[in-house]
Amino acid sequence: MIRFDSVSIRYGVDQEPVIRDINLELADGQLILVAGRTGSGKSTLLGAINGHVPHFTGGIVTGRVEVEGLDTAQHPPRDLAHVIGVVNQNPLAGFVTDIVEEELAYGMEQLGIDPQQMRTRVEETLDILGLADLRNRPLRTLSGGQQQRVAVGSVLATGVRVLVLDEPTSALDPVSSEEVLAALLRLVHDLGLTVIIAEHRLERVAGYADQMLLLDGRGGVTQGETRLIMEASSLVPPVVALGRIASFPEVPLSVRDARRMADPIRAALVTKDPGRFRRVPPAQGRSSVRLADPSLKPSGTQRLEAIESDGLTTKNVRIMYGHTCAVNNVSLSLPPGKITVIMGRNGSGKSSLLWALTGVQKMDSGRYSVDGIDLENKGPDKVRDLVRLVPQTACDLLYLSSVEEECQAADRESGCESGLCRQILDALAPQVDSRSHPRDLSQGQQLCLVLAIQLTARPHVILLDEPTRGLDYPAKASLAQILEEMAWEGRSVGVVTHDVEFAAEVADQIIVMAAGEVIQSGTAPEVLGTSALFAPQVAKVLYPERWLTAYQVGQALNLEDSHDDGVHDPRGYESEVSW
Numbered sequence: 001m002i003r004f005d006s007v008s009i010r011y012g013v014d015q016e017p018v019i020r021d022i023n024l025e026l027a028d029g030q031l032i033l034v035a036g037r038t039g040s041g042k043s044t045l046l047g048a049i050n051g052h053v054p055h056f057t058g059g060i061v062t063g064r065v066e067v068e069g070l071d072t073a074q075h076p077p078r079d080l081a082h083v084i085g086v087v088n089q090n091p092l093a094g095f096v097t098d099i100v101e102e103e104l105a106y107g108m109e110q111l112g113i114d115p116q117q118m119r120t121r122v123e124e125t126l127d128i129l130g131l132a133d134l135r136n137r138p139l140r141t142l143s144g145g146q147q148q149r150v151a152v153g154s155v156l157a158t159g160v161r162v163l164v165l166d167e168p169t170s171a172l173d174p175v176s177s178e179e180v181l182a183a184l185l186r187l188v189h190d191l192g193l194t195v196i197i198a199e200h201r202l203e204r205v206a207g208y209a210d211q212m213l214l215l216d217g218r219g220g221v222t223q224g225e226t227r228l229i230m231e232a233s234s235l236v237p238p239v240v241a242l243g244r245i246a247s248f249p250e251v252p253l254s255v256r257d258a259r260r261m262a263d264p265i266r267a268a269l270v271t272k273d274p275g276r277f278r279r280v281p282p283a284q285g286r287s288s289v290r291l292a293d294p295s296l297k298p299s300g301t302q303r304l305e306a307i308e309s310d311g312l313t314t315k316n317v318r319i320m321y322g323h324t325c326a327v328n329n330v331s332l333s334l335p336p337g338k339i340t341v342i343m344g345r346n347g348s349g350k351s352s353l354l355w356a357l358t359g360v361q362k363m364d365s366g367r368y369s370v371d372g373i374d375l376e377n378k379g380p381d382k383v384r385d386l387v388r389l390v391p392q393t394a395c396d397l398l399y400l401s402s403v404e405e406e407c408q409a410a411d412r413e414s415g416c417e418s419g420l421c422r423q424i425l426d427a428l429a430p431q432v433d434s435r436s437h438p439r440d441l442s443q444g445q446q447l448c449l450v451l452a453i454q455l456t457a458r459p460h461v462i463l464l465d466e467p468t469r470g471l472d473y474p475a476k477a478s479l480a481q482i483l484e485e486m487a488w489e490g491r492s493v494g495v496v497t498h499d500v501e502f503a504a505e506v507a508d509q510i511i512v513m514a515a516g517e518v519i520q521s522g523t524a525p526e527v528l529g530t531s532a533l534f535a536p537q538v539a540k541v542l543y544p545e546r547w548l549t550a551y552q553v554g555q556a557l558n559l560e561d562s563h564d565d566g567v568h569d570p571r572g573y574e575s576e577v578s579w
Contacts, residue, residue: 002026002049002162002194007063008219009044009053018044020219021063026196026211028161031188033205033226034198035235036215038429038444038472042198043089045215046164049196050084051077067162082111085160089167089443089470090393091151092139100142100150101126101135107158118157125153128183130176141321145172145346145498152180156187162194163187167443169204170469171392173345173498174533177204200444200472203237203501203537206230207254227251235473238501239537241550245557258541266542269556274525274547277555280480280505310371311336311492312357312387312461317366319352319516326352328516329366334461334492339483341503341524342496343534344513350496351392353513354463357494359383370461370492388459392466394450395439403441403449404434410453424452427478428471444470455482461492468499480506504528504536504548524548 004024010017018041026032034042047053051072054061065072068083077084085107088094097103104125108118126132129149139147148171155163163184169177185208187193199205206212212229214222222229230240230251243252246265252258312334319327327349334340342350355361357368359380367376370386391397400406407421414420425432429448432441438449447470454462462483468476476499483506487493497503503510503524510527512520512534520527529539529546539548547553 003066005064007065009059009061011059017219022221024223028194029192030194030210031208032196032211033209034213037217038475039442040215040217042215043166043442046166046198049164050080050086083160084162085155085158087151087155087165087168091147095139098138100137103150103154104157107154121157125157129153130179143347145176148172165197167199176346206237227253238550242538245550245554255537255540262541272556277552279549279552281551312370314368315366318364319356320364325516330518332511334494336490336492337487338508339487339493339506340509341507342511348513349516350513351465354389354465354496358387358389387461388454388457389463390451390454390467394447397450398438401437403432403436403438406438410456414457421452421456424455425449428475463494465496468502476502500534500536
């Protein structure tokens with residue numbers, strides 16, 4: 001049993017509480033989903049369970065947090081290590097060894113577990129998470145998703161009774177995500193473990209969760225059965241949004257639930273063409289971002305209006321890591337005015353390709369150009385005038401001591417008016433304190449800050465590697481709108497993502513990679529609407545018709561309320577953001 005008794009948490013005497021006077025009882029043997037806006041306090045709540053807050057993070061905690069009868073104020077995390085295992089957002093930062101198998105065994109060594117039992121648990125964990133082929137691999141050579149699976153495995157192997165996971169599927173492809181969740185469910189149902197998961201991609205977890213904790217962003221937490229919380233929540237996965245639009249008799253938490261109730265909506269859509277309707281709603285409730293002086297431009301580049309853009313093209317790009325071929329003769333195009341989404345399982349070469357396009361990763365062979373300028377032999381300093389990348393680990397690009405300093409530096413380096421970077425940040429993640437140290441922000445807030453910094457430069461090509469990791473649904477909607485507006489003004493936008501729901505909203509074209517090669521390309525309806533692996537929830541519910549998002553369906557069902565009887569040009573609207 002985990003108990004919160006009148007708990008409040010703040011990080012300074014002059015700051016508002018992140019958690020305010022909450023009372024919770026979390027029963028054993030349940031999967032509990034923690035949800036809320038980016039920066040609402042989910043990581044703080046998780047950290048309080050094992051005493052990480054305040055023993056390591058600092059802060060002021062009032063009230064009592066009790067785990068298996070132990071008061072976390074009196075028992076630091078080391079005293080609870082035999083009870084609680086924690087998987088943080090950034091797995092690489094938590095690794096203490098170099099090799100996969102060693103990392104799985106390390107935690108058990110610290111707990112003094114018998115060597116023979118350790119060996120058995122390591123083998124079981126390798127099989128459960130599909131890591132057997134990686135057992136001797138150096139951790140730093142793994143993809144982000146593979147590293148996340150190792151982090152989960154290192155905790156599972158210790159035999160704890162409570163698992164606390166902060167976005168454990170955020171870097172995983174759909175199949176790997178299902179494998180991890182299936183393993184966690186077995187631990188809950190068969191062994192009676194308690195699993196607590198904070199997750200923004202509710203579509204992946206909501207259907208499995210027994211209980212849900214919803215943080216309101218003002219310090220409050222609502223606890224209840226997942227279906228009941230979803231009935232009133234403003235944060236809902238696509239299948240719940242579809243249920244609301246179609247007036248399903250009860251809230252569907254899974255594709256299977258929705259398909260049982262979807263016959264009336266299928267009949268209503270049978271004569272309508274999905275291609276006539278927007279897949280993502282226009283941005284609502286965020287500030288307009290404009291340049292006061294249109295003559296201002298980023299250093300080293302021209303204003304977009306003067307560019308006849310050819311976009312980004314690659315020809316036979318090949319990247320080797322020793323004897324391993326990460327990218328094999330890839331030729332593709334990121335056309336101007338389009339959003340190109342690159343998908344594929346973990347380790348398929350997507351991130352390696354992006355880093356090569358920034359000039360950081362050396363190509364072994366091949367060519368690539370932006371607007372007709374050959375860049376394969378140019379260094380990163382030359383390439384960054386035309387191409388900007390937001391990496392998976394966004395905090396790698398943060399080096400100053402406050403959010404305000406980062407934003408001011410971005411404005412200066414980009415040659416734009418003061419305050420533009422801050423305006424973009426507010427559009428993505430409102431109410432981030434300018435005085436905060438960037439490393440103290442949540443991962444989602446860090447990503448928003450780095451994205452704002454890179455977008456301030458108004459690059460010809462913007463590349464994003466897993467940009468929705470750590471973002472809630474409203475933040476993703478703002479990101480989608482900003483990327484659409486950049487494409488509308490002629491930029492080439494490339495997005496690597498495992499987030500099929502985000503891909504369904506924004507993609508003009510989708511490229512699928514496997515084993516370092518391009519195996520499929522096409523429009524979003526062509527690729528996502530027919531894929532067993534990458535189909536979004538709405539497409540699965542309404543298959544074989546190629547509807548991709550709940551908003552698209554809502555527009556079709558309410559033609560009389562739609563603008564111009566449907567939207568033929570997905571970017572034919574007045575831009576709110578001018579770069």
